[in-house]
Amino acid sequence: MPSSVPAEVPGAPAVPDLALPRRSGLSLMVSELRVLFGRRRTWALLLALAAIPILIAVAVRLSSSVPAGRGPAFLDRITQNGLFVAFTAMLVSVPLFLPLTVGVVAGDTIAGEANMGTLRYLLVAPAGRVRLLLVKYAAALTFCIAAPLTVAAAGAAAGAALFPVGPVTLLSGDVIQPGEAGLRMLLIAAYLAVSLAGLSAIGLFLSTLTVVPVGAMAATVVVSVVSQVADQLPQLEWLHPWLFSHYWLGFGDMLRQPVLWDAFGRNALLQTGYIAVFGALAYARFTTRDVLS
């Protein structure tokens, strides 16, 4: 604060240029992604996900042989074709590991900012509450895309490093080349990203309820577990098609020739419904809430 410094900040317009066309959320979106993916915690989550296929590959490599039909699906095929490490890892990470990491990111969205106190400064900037909510959700979705991709990429890499890679036999019996198998992996990653979109919306809503991010994270993970447990109870069969986790394991259809899109479509529709409902709840809560942290 020395007095020699000129009073006017150079480069600053004399008045904020309100004549400028209203800008999109792009500037904030870029900043949000930088903060999310510049954070050590995010990298730790992605590294933990990458560790799953590596662990599987190493374990299979070290054991003499896996009896056919035991362990997770595809596990017995890994020794013949390393690409199955990726498929196995994606299957294994669906029930817990992916929802866990997504819960951390989605639960942190608003509550994390409130906890640090930066929420009040973002709002005074002014970021706009709706814009901030949209940007936060978009960033959480980006993580939903990055997470399964990480599992797939680490799985393909670990599989290729430890096992032979060759043509892949699909569930329908057709054989495809490794290149096309890579495309199928991307397709499954996309399926999982869509699957996690509803859970992210729930996490976003829970995150607007509290200033304790850990609470919102844990609640989101618990919700995902409860949904999966409910999906297992025959007594609740009427409820099953409405559970956001109902189609989570339905990506086997991505491994048929031709690809069956039914599950993908139904899953996308269901997730859209969850996004609409919990997005609306988050909107209603966040736009009226007093920011006192």
Next chain:
Amino acid sequence: MNPGSRPDTGNAALTIETRGLTKRFGHQLAVDAVDLAVPPGSVFGFLGPNGSGKTTTIRMLLGLAAATSGTVNLLGMDMPGRFQEVLPRVGALVEGPAFYPFLSGSANLHRLDAAGRHTVPATRRARVDAALERVGLAHAARKRVHAYSLGMKQRLGIANALLSHRDLLVLDEPTNGLDPQGTREVRHLVRSLARNGTTVFVSSHLLPEVEQMCTHAAVMRAGRLVAQGSLAELRRAGSTRARILTPDAGDARKVLLHLGLEPADAAAQAEGGVLVADLDGSIPAEDLVAHLVAAGVRVRGFTVERESLEDRFVALTGEGFDVAQ
């Protein structure tokens, strides 16, 4: 000065104007029917003990919390209705600085600047650097905020408020955590900003701080605005009293009573009795001596004591460490 009265600047021109601003948390009235009137170009001290509702008021001014009732007008526009037009022109430090500990000071400012919808990305780097330079943090710009001291965070918070040209700065306890040198720098900074036409609204629980940098002040107590006006007006509002040292205390008393004053005895001194009387403004203090002398009262000493702003502040807010209920 009465809480409700306003400086005669014309209401349309007020930089901050609240009417009946009230915030209720459950059964507790945190802010109770506050009518603030902050004239443009002023350095306005917002005084009050801890817990008197200052920060809650500031949160409502900035649209962070919704008022239970009452209205807020900032820069002539309704808040929070027109926050998109108002807030880009307002720099704020609210309840202490808050930053992403894992980002550098510079990256934090970039982030908060990018959050504003109307900020110009092309000038962002220059504006961030200038703001850091201005609060003396240029050397620590690349350091993570995690490693900042409280004083450095406070400076960074002020830098954030200065990222763009502002018509109004709202600084909540800006010298918290600063050493004497930093406190002095903040004072200089506030003055230089005010010279350039920025209205500065500073909350504080420290009267000396307000006396040193403000032109106007308002005093909060337990959620209510108990005084407001220019510092001169606030000083004038305090009582003045005459202290008379005389060997003829009895005669003096009669004269004073005759003039409509209420003299009281104070501790007598060797030279004679001492009388003390509150002056209500009906008689100029200098005429008092003339009246006494005309009545044959010998006067050895005569002083007019004006209540200091501190006495006034204590009278308004109560003394001691009691946090307002």
